[in-house]
Amino acid sequence: MGGGYSGAGDGSNRTYGGYLGLHELLSLQREDEGVSNDEMHFIVTHQTFELWFKQVIRELREIRDILATEHVPESQVPKAVEHLGRVTEIFRLLANQWKVMETLTPQGFLAFRDGLGTASGFESYQMREMEILLGLEPVGRVSEMDPLGHFRKLATRSEADAVALVRLEAALEETTLVSALTTWLSRTPIMGSLYGSEGDSEAVQAYVDAHLTAYASIGEKASARMESQGVDNIDAVKARFAAASQGATDFLKPDGQVNRARAGLLFIESYRELPLLAWPRVLVDAVVELEESMVLFRTHHARMVERIIGRRVGTGGSSGVDYLDATTKYRIFGDLWGVRTILVKSGLRPTLINGEMYGFTGATENQ
Numbered sequence: 532m533g534g535g536y537s538g539a540g541d542g543s544n545r546t547y548g549g550y551l552g553l554h555e556l557l558s559l560q561r562e563d564e565g566v567s568n569d570e571m572h573f574i575v576t577h578q579t580f581e582l583w584f585k586q587v588i589r590e591l592r593e594i595r596d597i598l599a600t601e602h603v604p605e606s607q608v609p610k611a612v613e614h615l616g617r618v619t620e621i622f623r624l625l626a627n628q629w630k631v632m633e634t635l636t637p638q639g640f641l642a643f644r645d646g647l648g649t650a651s652g653f654e655s656y657q658m659r660e661m662e663i664l665l666g667l668e669p670v671g672r673v674s675e676m677d678p679l680g681h682f683r684k685l686a687t688r689s690e691a692d693a694v695a696l697v698r699l700e701a702a703l704e705e706t707t708l709v710s711a712l713t714t715w716l717s718r719t720p721i722m723g724s725l726y727g728s729e730g731d732s733e734a735v736q737a738y739v740d741a742h743l744t745a746y747a748s749i750g751e752k753a754s755a756r757m758e759s760q761g762v763d764n765i766d767a768v769k770a771r772f773a774a775a776s777q778g779a780t781d782f783l784k785p786d787g788q789v790n791r792a793r794a795g796l797l798f799i800e801s802y803r804e805l806p807l808l809a810w811p812r813v814l815v816d817a818v819v820e821l822e823e824s825m826v827l828f829r830t831h832h833a834r835m836v837e838r839i840i841g842r843r844v845g846t847g848g849s850s851g852v853d854y855l856d857a858t859t860k861y862r863i864f865g866d867l868w869g870v871r872t873i874l875v876k877s878g879l880r881p882t883l884i885n886g887e888m889y890g891f892t893g894a895t896e897n898q
């Protein structure tokens with residue numbers, strides 16, 4: 532590293548090692564305990580993950596704070612997108628870092644595994660803090676394991692774990708990223724109608740109903756076509772399309788009432804070409820990309836684990852690979868994924884009203 536360092540102070544007496552705290556950092560790999568090369572590799576790999584987790588937590592709070600503002604300034608949306616992009620890249624890097632872990636052979640791991648006792652990545656409190664800040668609900672977790680409950684037990688036995696628990700419980704009180712995003716989406720101007728303005732409920736309801744009619748017509752046409760072509764099990768096919776149509780209604784109108792955040796999301800995804808929706812669309816894409824990178828990170832972890840320990844019970848007592856595979860089903864931003872199922876091609880979209888409000892001057896595209 533050359534040149535001067537930025538940050539507090541004039542830095543004139545700084546050294547590389549001093550600035551980075553290298554002496555402390557490089558004394559934390561248990562070499563004084565005589566660990567083997569394999570075990571040091573295991574420790575270094577974990578520590579580097581945890582360092583990145585630390586950065587991710589900072590980024591997530593920053594993104595959440597931007598989106599949780601009541602009127603998010605236009606200039607701040609690109610900033611949120613930049614931070615989301617960084618988190619995504621960190622998870623992509625980490626998803627590849629499992630490859631380094633895989634250079635540990637099953638026998639090489641068995642040589643020191645007993646020494647880990649019940650220690651497991653399951654006890655990574657930074658992983659839990661990330662999940663909490665993103666908005667993973669306890670009900671959404673794999674039921675066999677309860678990470679928070681586990682920390683409550685650990686906290687009675689060690690001071691460091693008690694501190695970790697306090698941290699996690701404080702995080703539980705914070706606004707989650709998914710909730711900040713949902714509130715932000717619910718304020719999307721839909722067909723030119725502003726959130727909370729007079730007649731907004733009616734305008735949004737009319738838009739949602741028109742979209743649902745278009746969506747249902749796709750299923751009806753497709754099943755009629757299949758019937759005329761003599762497709763097998765036509766009754767089952769028809770039932771599937773009817774269920775899809777009902778699913779779209781349930782998504783947009785849970786309990787019979789329009790969900791404005793989902794309607795806003797549908798509007799952003801449907802009219803992606805509108806200039807005013809450009810940044811909202813980029814933001815939504817960035818969140819989907821982030822969640823996808825986390826899912827792949829979990830998937831690659833499971834494959835690495837399968838390669839090293841097969842189907843053994845984990846050191847944390849879970850079913851091991853089966854448990855890890857089940858966590859790849861987590862979708863914190865479920866609406867962002869769900870809306871994709873109910874989109875219609877541009878020619879079938881309800882005709883755009885008040886297009887000029889979105890900086891759009893042409894007619895809606897019919898493809």
Ligand code: HEM
Binds near residue numbers: 653832836839848
């Ligand atoms: C030889 C290498 C590894 C093996 C065999 C392994 C195995 C496992 C297993 C079996 C679990 C499930 C919980 C349990 O019963 O223990 C788990 C969870 C976990 N591991 Fe690993 N792991 C390894 C390396 C790593 C590394 C390098 C990290 C980086 C921090 C890590 C992070 C995690 C996390 C965060 C969980 C919790 C997942 C969740 O509950 O969603 N693991 N690991």
